[in-house]
Amino acid sequence: MSINRREFLKIAGISTVAGIGAPWAINEILNRGVEAARVLPGLEALVAKRWAMVIDTRKFRTADDYKRVMDACHRIHNVPDIENPKHEVKWIWTDTFEHAFPGQEHKYMPEDIKHKPFLLLCNHCERPMCVRVCPTKATFKREDGIVMMDMHRCIGCRFCMAACPFGARSFNWRDPRPFIKEENKEFPTRMIGVVEKCTLCYERLAKGLKPACVEESNGGLIFGDLGDPNSEVRKILSSTYTIRRKPELGTEPSVYYIIGGNENV
């Protein structure tokens, strides 16, 4: 059999493609690659079936009550302090009732509730839209319900930001590092062009510590396992009336609010 130059090149080309592609394809089929979602909890780690948080807004009264909580989070996670609101990065912040719970407000509601700031953060939804839309699985849900971010895989397409109905996600519009006042060497800083958000202090849970905001809240934030009927969060949810943000969208937020003004503690 004789082959000419053209045919030889064709066969050589196809063989090269097959040679490179086949091992990868076989590997993909056999062990489906390694997903970033795979984690093994350590011995001292706090574990749960599904983490949740109750925000008792009655316990937040002074500006300092909020500031302590937000600062603790932003400080240990190297969240940059960018003043321009267009480029700001925030993991936990506040807004008033009509913005936190749009459509729930009415003209005659108590003045103190109307003007009170409400703490807002990622809801760690049971059915997170951000995870559904992410084209690289850079954002994913852990088995314990935490919606995680792999900032090394994120391509910065911002589909998750369009999909999140709670405005919980921030994008690094510019290099965040010059805006970090005091860098916490224990936690990575981020680079230009990736999305970030609250990760429910997964790094602290792994060491057996509660999230930083919970620790600083003086009992205003209650953290626990929804899967455990005897947990504190379950006890509160079954005894006190709580609401969630935009429940009608079906994302099943894991953050619950006890709504109260300043005087009726």
Add this chain to the structure above:
Amino acid sequence: MFEKALTGSRRYWVWVFILLSIIGVGFIAYMRQYTYGLGITGMNRDVSWGFYIGQFTFLVGVAAAAVMVVLPYYLHNYKKYGRITVLAEFLAVPSVIMCLLFIFVDLGQPFRIMNVILHPTPNSVMFWDAVVLSGYLLLNILVGWTVLGAERKEVPPPKWIKPFIYIAIAWAPSIHIVTAFLYSGLPGRHLWLTAIMAARFLASAFASGPALIIIISLIVRRFTNFDPGREAIQTLGKTITYTMILNVLFLGFELFTGLYSNIPGHMHPFQYLYAGLEGHGKLVPMMWISSILAVIALILLINPKTRRNESTLAVAAVVVFTSLWIDKGFGLVVGGFIPNPLERVTEYWPTIPETLITLGVWAIGFLILTLLYKVAVSVKEEVVYDKYGEKQVKLFK
């Protein structure tokens, strides 16, 4: 065949050079964006997609519109389109390339783009969009090049190409349907969360794409010896008449449901776009220009006299294209983010570097379009007669 793009008149090279310089300026602006970050654009935490994704969305429509020429020709044997199928296919190619480039320049970490393939995620519409767009690009290069190659040798196209042509016809709407799904499946974005989104996308695509083919056909006839044919252009005029009517109707349906239902979330984006919301109304003039242009287009297109007159048809085509470019390349994407999920208004307007990068990508598209059309037109000028024995070149240059 490609060598035909390497010889040309002085005018051809001047045009290529102008495009190259715009590309150069865009590239410099992109380098600046790459080092500084996307903060150099007008996008922000609340309006997290802007001009780039708008252009992407609009151009997917232009690319899909090739089917409006290819389908009547191959499925209904509409012979008058025989000469211009390659023009439609060669318009789809740079359009898809521009789409991919607009995605690329919009990414925060562009060099991680292969993560989409390394970690395929079928639950993400973006994954499917990447699949259908690249498939469509390959199909159009393959079909356009093969059919043109056959025409050059004055033989019928090879039989094996037929299945690819039929696949390309079925594939075309899919690229725009999937692109619509990027938007219409998101909870909490009221402007986008509508079942008619894909239909509206198709209608606007099948108006803006053929409008561009009309404009380009007229330009090609003026500046080269190839004549796409008066009747083909007239039929395209009818296509854009119906699709533009559908598009305006669909927008009207959206406005009715949004405004009559009185649901605040559904009303707010429309209020922002057409009247301004809480004192913010940067997009209002643009949206009204788009609406007025749409009305002018319908008058020029529905009236048979102005549609049959090639000069007024050309005006109508430009007006359709501009109106839809504003509506889809700007208003639809930005409007979806305003107000934000917390019912606050943050506005968006493209910055100068962002505009230069956008122009640069368009210039790349036009450069590819110019090269492909140069090849196609040169072949047609040489062959003189089309497949059906009719002269496809003008007598005098």
